[in-house]
Amino acid sequence: MSWRKEQRRAERGYHHGNLKEALLQAALGLIAEKGAAGFTFADAARMAGVSAAAPYRHFRDRDELLSSIAQRGFEQFEARLTAAWDDGRPDTVTAFERVGRAYLAFAREEPAFYNAMFESGLPVDANPALQAASERAFNIIRAAAERLAALAPPGTPRPPAMMMALHIWSMAHGVASLFSRGDAARRKLPMSPDELLEAEVLIYLRGLGFPTDRRAPAKGAEPPPVPPEASSGSSVPPGGTPGGPWGKPK
Amino acid sequence: MSWRKEQRRAERGYHHGNLKEALLQAALGLIAEKGAAGFTFADAARMAGVSAAAPYRHFRDRDELLSSIAQRGFEQFEARLTAAWDDGRPDTVTAFERVGRAYLAFAREEPAFYNAMFESGLPVDANPALQAASERAFNIIRAAAERLAALAPPGTPRPPAMMMALHIWSMAHGVASLFSRGDAARRKLPMSPDELLEAEVLIYLRGLGFPTDRRAPAKGAEPPPVPPEASSGSSVPPGGTPGGPWGKPK
DNA sequence: CAGCTCATGTGAACGGCTTTTACATGAGCC
DNA sequence: GGCTCATGTAAAAGCCGTTCACATGAGCTG
Numbered sequence: 001m002s003w004r005k006e007q008r009r010a011e012r013g014y015h016h017g018n019l020k021e022a023l024l025q026a027a028l029g030l031i032a033e034k035g036a037a038g039f040t041f042a043d044a045a046r047m048a049g050v051s052a053a054a055p056y057r058h059f060r061d062r063d064e065l066l067s068s069i070a071q072r073g074f075e076q077f078e079a080r081l082t083a084a085w086d087d088g089r090p091d092t093v094t095a096f097e098r099v100g101r102a103y104l105a106f107a108r109e110e111p112a113f114y115n116a117m118f119e120s121g122l123p124v125d126a127n128p129a130l131q132a133a134s135e136r137a138f139n140i141i142r143a144a145a146e147r148l149a150a151l152a153p154p155g156t157p158r159p160p161a162m163m164m165a166l167h168i169w170s171m172a173h174g175v176a177s178l179f180s181r182g183d184a185a186r187r188k189l190p191m192s193p194d195e196l197l198e199a200e201v202l203i204y205l206r207g208l209g210f211p212t213d214r215r216a217p218a219k220g221a222e223p224p225p226v227p228p229e230a231s232s233g234s235s236v237p238p239g240g241t242p243g244g245p246w247g248k249p250k
Numbered sequence: 251m252s253w254r255k256e257q258r259r260a261e262r263g264y265h266h267g268n269l270k271e272a273l274l275q276a277a278l279g280l281i282a283e284k285g286a287a288g289f290t291f292a293d294a295a296r297m298a299g300v301s302a303a304a305p306y307r308h309f310r311d312r313d314e315l316l317s318s319i320a321q322r323g324f325e326q327f328e329a330r331l332t333a334a335w336d337d338g339r340p341d342t343v344t345a346f347e348r349v350g351r352a353y354l355a356f357a358r359e360e361p362a363f364y365n366a367m368f369e370s371g372l373p374v375d376a377n378p379a380l381q382a383a384s385e386r387a388f389n390i391i392r393a394a395a396e397r398l399a400a401l402a403p404p405g406t407p408r409p410p411a412m413m414m415a416l417h418i419w420s421m422a423h424g425v426a427s428l429f430s431r432g433d434a435a436r437r438k439l440p441m442s443p444d445e446l447l448e449a450e451v452l453i454y455l456r457g458l459g460f461p462t463d464r465r466a467p468a469k470g471a472e473p474p475p476v477p478p479e480a481s482s483g484s485s486v487p488p489g490g491t492p493g494g495p496w497g498k499p500k
Numbered sequence: 501c502a503g504c505t506c507a508t509g510t511g512a513a514c515g516g517c518t519t520t521t522a523c524a525t526g527a528g529c530c
Numbered sequence: 531g532g533c534t535c536a537t538g539t540a541a542a543a544g545c546c547g548t549t550c551a552c553a554t555g556a557g558c559t560g
Binding site for chain 1: 516517518519520521524525526527
């Protein structure tokens with residue numbers, strides 16, 4: 001169609017042909033490298049081989065570029081959480097923890113997105129599209145929490161799923177912010193961020209009365225797998241799961 | 251001594267007399283208002299009634315001003331956590347939760363400090379003094395966790411205090427970051443951030459096997475969210491603490 | 501009190517960034 | 531071939547951070 005120029009040489013031709021995308025990519029690289037604060041509109045333009053004014057044909061201002069990136073970030077985030085959740089397979093608790101790990105993995109592997117989404121100081125709820133995207137991502141956690149809440153052992157009060165979701169989110173976000181990125185990640189920890197979060201979530205779920213020793217429901221649909229041994233009364237038998245949900249601190 | 255000029259009129263006289271402090275205060279106000287990213291060295295100078303170059307007599311550059319503020323922030327943070335912990339009085343669990351609330355209160359009441367400390371993108375561990383201050387603040391949580399861990403009921407494996415401290419920190423930080431500040435605070439929640447964190451911590455402690463029914467706060471200082479009828483024995487009796495550590499969602 | 505000195509503040513200047521404006525280019529369409 | 535409009539450019543205004551030579555005056559020294 002119209003890309004021939006661009007395919008021959010990226011910076012040739014008066015018209016770039018794909019500038020918007022090029023700017024987004026450039027910005028992504030710059031943010032990963034220097035943080036959203038250090039990222040410069042002019043730098044992105046330069047990197048795309050275009051004058052400093054050109055980006056204004058595609059973004060109202062610097063903030064809109066940042067918002068676009070955050071938006072994409074939330075979409076990818078949602079996709080990854082969705083994949084991790086995998087509709088609760090093979091069992092709800094396992095899938096739930098996979099979601100937690102996916103949260104950390106995203107923060108670690110997509111620092112630019114994460115930065116734009118959570119650390120750029122963008123007024124998220126000033127932008128409806130952005131807020132909606134953020135909401136959709138959170139809804140994955142919410143849905144998972146809902147499924148988990150439904151598993152509450154008989155006799156145990158069923159916790160509000162919304163509350164659980166907010167709790168889990170705050171744990172994942174706290175661990176990611178404090179230990180899983182940037183300089184703070186260098187803080188010497190007794191365990192990896194992943195292990196830290198996993199233990200945290202397991203202990204929390206135990207506190208809600210959920211059985212947290214993983215078992216393998218080969219193919220059964222979820223509902224039944226309430227443990228066969230839950231007869232002893234307390235769902236948190238003293239000394240059960242010897243060593244607790246945390247591994248031996250190496 | 252030398253303040254006479256300054257006392258007569260803040261901006262009179264060739265020499266300000268107290269510029270460093272004035273700049274810190276100005277910056278604090280600006281950061282509270284526009285965030286660390288929006289804060290401008292020149293603006294602070296203007297606000298102090300001084301030329302744009304003057305601040306360089308007191309701070310190597312803009313980042314050093316920011317670091318100074320973060321440093322002070324960590325010190326005040328430590329002081330507030332220390333006061334909240336109050337050496338574990340009247341009982342460890344109560345004091346522990348007071349620390350959690352103090353964390354949120356600090357984030358809410360000192361947005362400028364919080365911003366400089368956690369959201370400014372400062373390379374915390376590039377600055378030894380800053381890192382040390384941050385460490386000291388964390389040590390309050392660590393010490394509290396230590397005391398809590400020592401309370402592990404007999405028969406229960408004693409959790410590593412360091413892990414507990416990191417967990418609690420991540421919860422408090424997650425809640426503060428996501429729900430207790432700025433725009434995100436507007437997200438409609440089923441409960442206040444304080445209640446959210448309190449429930450989260452209580453559930454977590456329950457998951458560790460701790461008894462979490464508060465015992466009598468001397469004289470109604472504490473609104474006991476859990477009615478005093480939970481005494482059946484197991485720390486997590488099935489159906490015990492009816493309603494769980496969370497209040498009824500209003 | 502005279503005079504010296506040094507910390508502290510000023511003004512001007514440099515380069516960089518953001519954003520706007522008037523103008524240039526050329527891709528797609530008749 | 532010629533029009534038109536999206537897309538790019540250059541130039542300029544205004545702001546910032548930072549540096550440098552220079553100004554001021556507070557406090558010491560004699």
